[in-house]
Amino acid sequence: xxxxxxxxxxxxxxxxxxxxxxxxxxxxxxxxxxxxxxxxxxxxxxxxxxxxxxxxxxxxxxxxxxxxxxxxxxxxxxxxxxxxxxxxxxxxxxxxxxxxxxxxxxxxxxxxxxxxxxxxxxxxxxxxxxxxxxxxxxxxxxxxxxxxxxxxxxxxxxxxxxxxxxxxxxxxxxxxxxxxxxxxxxxxxxxxxxxxxxxxxxxxxxxxxxxxxxxxxxxxxxxxxxxxxxxxxxxxxxxxxxxxxxxxxxxxxxxxxxxxxxxxxxxxxxxxxxxxxxxxxxxxxxxxxxxxxxxxxxxxxxxxxxxxxxxxxxxxxxxxxxxxxxxxxxxxxxxxxxxxxxxxxxxxxxxxxxxxxxxxxxxxxxxxxxxxxxxxxxxxxxxxxxxxxxxxxxxxxxxxxxxxxxxxxxxxxxxxxxxxxxxxxxxxxxxxxxxxxxxxxxxxxxxxxxxxxxxxxxxxxxxxxxxxxxxxxxxxxxxxxxxxxxxxxxxxxxxxxxx
Amino acid sequence: xxxxxxxxxxxxxxxxxxxxxxxxxxxxxxxxxxxxxxxxxxxxxxxxxxxxxxxxxxxxxxxxxxxxxxxxxxxxxxxxxxxxxxxxxxxxxxxxxxxxxxxxxxxxxxxxxxxxxxxxxxxxxxxxxxxxxxxxxxxxxxxxxxxxxxxxxxxxxxxxxxxxxxxxxxxxxxxxxxxxxxxxxxxxxxxxxxxxxxxxxxxxxxxxxxxxxxxxxxxxxxxxxxxxxxxxxxxxxxxxxxxxxxxxxxxxxxxxxxxxxxxxxxxxxxxxxxxxxxxxxxxxxxxxxxxxxxxxxxxxxxxxxxxxxxxxxxxxxxxxxxxxxxxxxxxxxxxxxxxxxxxxxxxxxxxxxxxxxxxxxxxxxxxxxxxxxxxxxxxxxxxxxxxxxxxxxxxxxxxxxxxxxxxxxxxxxxxxxxxxxxxxxxxxxxxxxxxxxxxxxxxxxxxxxxxxxxxxxxxxxxxxxxxxxxxxxxxxxxxxxxxxxxxxxxxxxxxxxxx
Numbered sequence: 001x002x003x004x005x006x007x008x009x010x011x012x013x014x015x016x017x018x019x020x021x022x023x024x025x026x027x028x029x030x031x032x033x034x035x036x037x038x039x040x041x042x043x044x045x046x047x048x049x050x051x052x053x054x055x056x057x058x059x060x061x062x063x064x065x066x067x068x069x070x071x072x073x074x075x076x077x078x079x080x081x082x083x084x085x086x087x088x089x090x091x092x093x094x095x096x097x098x099x100x101x102x103x104x105x106x107x108x109x110x111x112x113x114x115x116x117x118x119x120x121x122x123x124x125x126x127x128x129x130x131x132x133x134x135x136x137x138x139x140x141x142x143x144x145x146x147x148x149x150x151x152x153x154x155x156x157x158x159x160x161x162x163x164x165x166x167x168x169x170x171x172x173x174x175x176x177x178x179x180x181x182x183x184x185x186x187x188x189x190x191x192x193x194x195x196x197x198x199x200x201x202x203x204x205x206x207x208x209x210x211x212x213x214x215x216x217x218x219x220x221x222x223x224x225x226x227x228x229x230x231x232x233x234x235x236x237x238x239x240x241x242x243x244x245x246x247x248x249x250x251x252x253x254x255x256x257x258x259x260x261x262x263x264x265x266x267x268x269x270x271x272x273x274x275x276x277x278x279x280x281x282x283x284x285x286x287x288x289x290x291x292x293x294x295x296x297x298x299x300x301x302x303x304x305x306x307x308x309x310x311x312x313x314x315x316x317x318x319x320x321x322x323x324x325x326x327x328x329x330x331x332x333x334x335x336x337x338x339x340x341x342x343x344x345x346x347x348x349x350x351x352x353x354x355x356x357x358x359x360x361x362x363x364x365x366x367x368x369x370x371x372x373x374x375x376x377x378x379x380x381x382x383x384x385x386x387x388x389x390x391x392x393x394x395x396x397x398x399x400x401x402x403x404x405x406x407x408x409x410x411x412x413x414x415x416x417x418x419x420x421x422x423x424x425x426x427x428x429x430x431x432x433x434x435x436x437x438x439x440x441x442x443x444x445x446x447x448x449x450x451x452x453x454x455x456x457x458x459x460x461x462x463x464x465x466x467x468x469x470x471x472x473x474x475x476x477x478x479x480x481x482x483x484x485x486x487x488x489x490x491x492x493x494x495x496x497x498x499x
Numbered sequence: 500x501x502x503x504x505x506x507x508x509x510x511x512x513x514x515x516x517x518x519x520x521x522x523x524x525x526x527x528x529x530x531x532x533x534x535x536x537x538x539x540x541x542x543x544x545x546x547x548x549x550x551x552x553x554x555x556x557x558x559x560x561x562x563x564x565x566x567x568x569x570x571x572x573x574x575x576x577x578x579x580x581x582x583x584x585x586x587x588x589x590x591x592x593x594x595x596x597x598x599x600x601x602x603x604x605x606x607x608x609x610x611x612x613x614x615x616x617x618x619x620x621x622x623x624x625x626x627x628x629x630x631x632x633x634x635x636x637x638x639x640x641x642x643x644x645x646x647x648x649x650x651x652x653x654x655x656x657x658x659x660x661x662x663x664x665x666x667x668x669x670x671x672x673x674x675x676x677x678x679x680x681x682x683x684x685x686x687x688x689x690x691x692x693x694x695x696x697x698x699x700x701x702x703x704x705x706x707x708x709x710x711x712x713x714x715x716x717x718x719x720x721x722x723x724x725x726x727x728x729x730x731x732x733x734x735x736x737x738x739x740x741x742x743x744x745x746x747x748x749x750x751x752x753x754x755x756x757x758x759x760x761x762x763x764x765x766x767x768x769x770x771x772x773x774x775x776x777x778x779x780x781x782x783x784x785x786x787x788x789x790x791x792x793x794x795x796x797x798x799x800x801x802x803x804x805x806x807x808x809x810x811x812x813x814x815x816x817x818x819x820x821x822x823x824x825x826x827x828x829x830x831x832x833x834x835x836x837x838x839x840x841x842x843x844x845x846x847x848x849x850x851x852x853x854x855x856x857x858x859x860x861x862x863x864x865x866x867x868x869x870x871x872x873x874x875x876x877x878x879x880x881x882x883x884x885x886x887x888x889x890x891x892x893x894x895x896x897x898x899x900x901x902x903x904x905x906x907x908x909x910x911x912x913x914x915x916x917x918x919x920x921x922x923x924x925x926x927x928x929x930x931x932x933x934x935x936x937x938x939x940x941x942x943x944x945x946x947x948x949x950x951x952x953x954x955x956x957x958x959x960x961x962x963x964x965x966x967x968x969x970x971x972x973x974x975x976x977x978x979x980x981x982x983x984x985x986x987x988x989x990x991x992x993x994x995x996x997x998x
Contacts, residue, residue: 024523242536243542
């Protein structure tokens with residue numbers, strides 16, 4: 001018994017050390033995206049490589065194996081057991097992949113990302129094709145090391161979304177897809193013209209910044225445990241729940257860039273600031289899944305930030321911060337202007353109606369690629385066909401088509417579905433919040449920290465202790481269903497586009 | 500032979516790993532001073548503690564001992580040998596101090612710094628006295644572990660200034676002290692009134708910043724291998740020669756704060772950016788000593804930045820960046836206004852004539868304290884007597900007297916002399932540059948990168964491969980002498996104060 005107690009102390013100490021490496025890596029990465037002078041990048045890559053290896057060695061050490069075996073089962077301490085399970089997942093994954101394959105994969109990513117950047121720049125898919133072919137092949141090898149050869153895609157998907165399967169996705173996505181296509185059809189038929197010019201007025205950047213900081217305070221972001229910076233692409237780095245750093249970007253004539261960047265990353269940040277003290281400095285102090293992470297970004301950005309009550313509550317504040325503009329703008333106009341739907345070629349520019357159609361297409365295609373049911377030669381044609389079928393637009397070149405995303409070059413196969421899962425989780429969670437705490441009226445009165453507190457208690461503090469499907473079940477008292485997202489989008493856009 | 504070759508490769512790899520830890524620690528520290536949100540500080544302290552320990556373990560490992568023994572002597576490779584010598588210094592120091600003493604010392608510093616801050620705030624030396632007493636005692640124990648009990652002060656001094664001794668200081672400081680006291684007497688007698696108001700005009704902070712960035716470019720600071728930020732106290736963190744970060748502070752009505760902050764830290768930075776490629780990522784990629792580090796800060800700040808030719812060359816640029824002010828100001832007026840001498844109570848506010856008198860006093864006192872020739876009870880009286888004798892002013896309270904510096908609370912005994920050594924090195928080096936490359940005329944024509952190049956080739960690239968006394972000998976062809984500093988100050992102030 002004493003031995004067991006000592007072992008548990010040593011186990012927690014080892015996890016804390018691993019956490020120190022992770023905090024370090026996060027800071028190194030954050031700094032690489034914000035502050036580092038250009039010549040420093042080469043050294044930085046080496047330092048990051050070295051620390052990653054140290055972390056990996058610790059995660060796959062004999063010592064770690066011993067703790068996993070000791071605490072995996074029959075532990076009276078539920079936390080220790082959960083930690084052992086999480087450590088086993090990391091351990092097994094690392095042990096199952098031969099180090100030579102791991103190395104070849106890492107090198108191929110680095111190479112493929114380089115080729116992809118050039119190919120995209122030159123809009124030349126042929127240039128990228130051999131790299132993509134090799135990435136698919138290595139990804140297949142990796143997947144086959146980790147799981148059943150017949151469930152390759154599931155294996156990859158579960159790296160980002162534990163517990164999720166192709167079968168489950170295929171039970172939800174088609175209904176969502178056809179609803180979205182129908183909804184888009186109705187919107188296209190609508191004669192309603194949405195005037196976006198009412199919001200593309202000058203808003204001084206330092207004032208935008210002050211406004212964004214205030215918004216962050218309003219949603220309950222803890223400024224003493226985080227910071228806001230500027231970068232080309234908004235991002236979130238959670239170094240530690242006490243140090244979560246986000247960025248946004250500013251455009252004097254487009255406040256949407258900064259405001260929705262801040263609310264999106266702010267949502268990610270609230271999740272990361274909200275982990276319970278009990279799991280801090282352990283591998284359970286992480287988000288449940290990428291889909292769940294995205295759900296919080298979307299919930300705060302769209303369900304809250306793009307809602308009518310939000311702008312009723314915040315219009316006076318906007319007018320105060322932008323005294324030269326927006327003085328005649330009503331909350332209703334603001335709200336409407338934020339919901340212009342326009343099928344575009346580019347995923348990252350998509351609105352909330354068409355976004356998931358971009359995802360479906362990618363999901364369907366990457367599944368075919370990994371199962372050898374589609375070749376890289378056939379890829380652009382299928383891409384373009386699906387774009388036409390789902391969105392009614394066809395790319396004129398590779399840059400706006402198959403080359404637009406870095407994901408496949410980076411080995412992020414199985415990642416795309418998490419975006420749409422994020423939308424679905426957000427819709428279902430918001431529906432529950434509506435029932436339980438009357439979320440809309442809290443938004444109307446700007447009591448947003450009540451919403452944050454509810455989410456923290458019910459979700460954020462749990463960290464990685466629950467898999468996403470369990471988490472959504474516990475949160476909402478039912479399994480994940482696409483209906484809430486369909487309902488949300490249909491009601492919203494019926495109202496706006498008047499059909 | 501093959502074994503030796505393999506060993507040398509492994510030795511260099513180990514040093515590189517240690518260097519990765521150092522880079523990490525530097526970034527963590529820099530971030531702690533610039534970006535970290537307040538709640539993040541506690542975790543940060545633990546991460547820093549952990550990494551420091553890992554570094555320490557590596558520096559004192561059996562493996563390291565083996566490499567030291569292998570390469571210390573009879574190595575055909577001069578660099579390997581120099582590395583082994585440097586590693587031995589670190590190794591021996593760590594091994595000689597019992598870990599319990601090391602721990603007690605670290606804890607006492609942390610405690611003493613806390614007490615010091617409160618005592619200073621309340622101007623209450625009695626509060627700090629027991630902590631200081633304990634710090635002295637532990638410092639004595641540390642010194643006695645590291646070196647001869649009869650040369651305690653030398654042991655401490657050499658931590659910051661390798662090769663320097665009390666005997667050498669006592670051969671130089673008295674002459675310097677009496678010359679400075681005489682010089683100060685002449686200045687006090689002078690009827691010349693220096694008008695500082697000519698420079699305390701408004702200078703917009705963003706314009707000051709742009710001006711400072713340009714100054715940094717002019718002295719040869721590599722902006723691709725470093726950055727300038729803002730902080731309350733200016734500082735330099737050399738993460739790597741490719742990533743050297745400095746800060747300054749801004750006061751709209753006092754351009755001296757930013758400009759001389761930037762030139763001072765810029766001098767430190769040029770040294771750190773200048774290490775040779777051959778020693779990068781090794782423990783020799785450090786400055787020769789704290790005195791040498793300070794010499795470069797002072798050389799760029801004072802010998803160059805406060806010189807008449809510098810302001811002749813830069814007055815047009817100043818007028819361009821500050822179009823609302825300074826338009827009537829002449830270089831001569833600027834130069835004069837920068838040389839107001841006024842004996843003050845506070846070291847960090849002191850001018851270049853009185854600065855070293857503050858240092859002498861501290862040097863003399865800390866030597867007595869460590870040799871048990873002065874008690875902490877007697878300290879304030881001696882402090883005040885010496886202030887009166889050297890500077891002609893007497894502190895009215897402890898805050899402006901004996902409590903003003905954090906050094907003793909932080910265990911920095913033996914550090915103070917390095918400031919005055921910095922002045923002496925700078926004077927002697929500048930004199931040589933005057934002979935060899937006609938430095939003054941290079942300043943006049945703003946060809947400052949020629950000065951930087953000379954210093955880089957002759958000094959910076961050497962890093963820690965030469966001890967400071969050897970370095971000054973090789974650089975200037977003679978041993979360190981106080982006469983150059985005396986001559987420099989006397990000539991300058993004779994001219995300004997017209998005596």
